[in-house]
Amino acid sequence: MVRALQTAFTDSVIRCFVRTSSSRANLPESVQFAVGDLRDSRSLRQALAGADTLVSLASLGFDWNDPVFEALRGSTVTRGVFLSTTAILTKLPVKSKPVREHGEALVRNSGIDWTILRPTMIYGTPADRNISRLIRLVRRSPIVPVVAPHARQQPVYVTDVADAVVAVLASERTSRQTYNISGRDPICLEEVIRTVAEVMGLNRRIVTVPLGLARSVVAFHERLARKPVIRVEQIDRLAEDKAFDHNAALRDFGFAPLGFRDGVHREIAMMSFDREPIR
Numbered sequence: 668m669v670r671a672l673q674t675a676f677t678d679s680v681i682r683c684f685v686r687t688s689s690s691r692a693n694l695p696e697s698v699q700f701a702v703g704d705l706r707d708s709r710s711l712r713q714a715l716a717g718a719d720t721l722v723s724l725a726s727l728g729f730d731w732n733d734p735v736f737e738a739l740r741g742s743t744v745t746r747g748v749f750l751s752t753t754a755i756l757t758k759l760p761v762k763s764k765p766v767r768e769h770g771e772a773l774v775r776n777s778g779i780d781w782t783i784l785r786p787t788m789i790y791g792t793p794a795d796r797n798i799s800r801l802i803r804l805v806r807r808s809p810i811v812p813v814v815a816p817h818a819r820q821q822p823v824y825v826t827d828v829a830d831a832v833v834a835v836l837a838s839e840r841t842s843r844q845t846y847n848i849s850g851r852d853p854i855c856l857e858e859v860i861r862t863v864a865e866v867m868g869l870n871r872r873i874v875t876v877p878l879g880l881a882r883s884v885v886a887f888h889e890r891l892a893r894k895p896v897i898r899v900e901q902i903d904r905l906a907e908d909k910a911f912d913h914n915a916a917l918r919d920f921g922f923a924p925l926g927f928r929d930g931v932h933r934e935i936a937m938m939s940f941d942r943e944p945i946r
Contacts, residue, residue: 718743720747761904810874847913851923
């Protein structure tokens with residue numbers, strides 16, 4: 668993201684707001700750094716001093732929304748791009764939805780020239796929390812269990828999200844607009860798994876786990892585990908249709924994302940499996 672902004676806006680100074688514990692290994696040395704915490708309005712105000720544009724990559728689904736917008740009031744910032752998520756459109760009674768809605772409302776009432784981008788599930792690096800895990804599972808296991816194999820997904824490649832931010836800042840048509848940004852085409856969950864296996868040249872058997880059974884097992888795990896690795900809410904979200912039209916983004920700033928096969932091919936090429944046996 669930072670490199671995309673640097674390339675597009677060569678005359679601009681880019682300042683990154685990071686935690687003391689944040690890794691800066693992948694960030695260019697030429698950027699400025701401001702250190703603090705999103706829940707600390709004072710450090711945020713210091714980071715925003717003299718800035719005219721804010722690109723907020725922090726999720727709007729957490730408790731730092733109010734401090735961020737408190738710091739934004741009275742700052743020199745006049746333009747902002749905020750990453751939300753298509754998860755805000757879920758019809759499920761998830762706990763994060765009201766928080767996300769509150770965050771988007773703060774954006775719209777911020778008094779600055781804003782744009783909200785709602786990406787679908789972002790993938791494309793070995794560190795992503797979803798597709799990279801699936802890639803490793805498909806590599807290791809000849810049998811891949813799946814809940815709701817026909818539920819549609821539309822993951823978006825990470826560089827397409829970065830390019831979208833740059834394009835939004837360069838287009839006047841995006842002022843005070845909200846856009847879904849998704850992958851090129853919807854793809855069912857079973858086809859996601861098959862595509863990953865095919866790109867790696869593997870033959871995998873996909874076994875469907877009934878939704879009710881999966882919910883029961885995960886609910887039992889939630890009751891027993893101090894820190895559950897998966898929750899019933901995640902199973903329900905997995906089974907929910909997650910196909911989202913991005914025609915408005917195409918119309919207003921030329922958003923033209925990768926297809927999943929091309930994107931996952933790039934991600935697999937980045938991943939190192941030297942210490943991971945293939946089966």
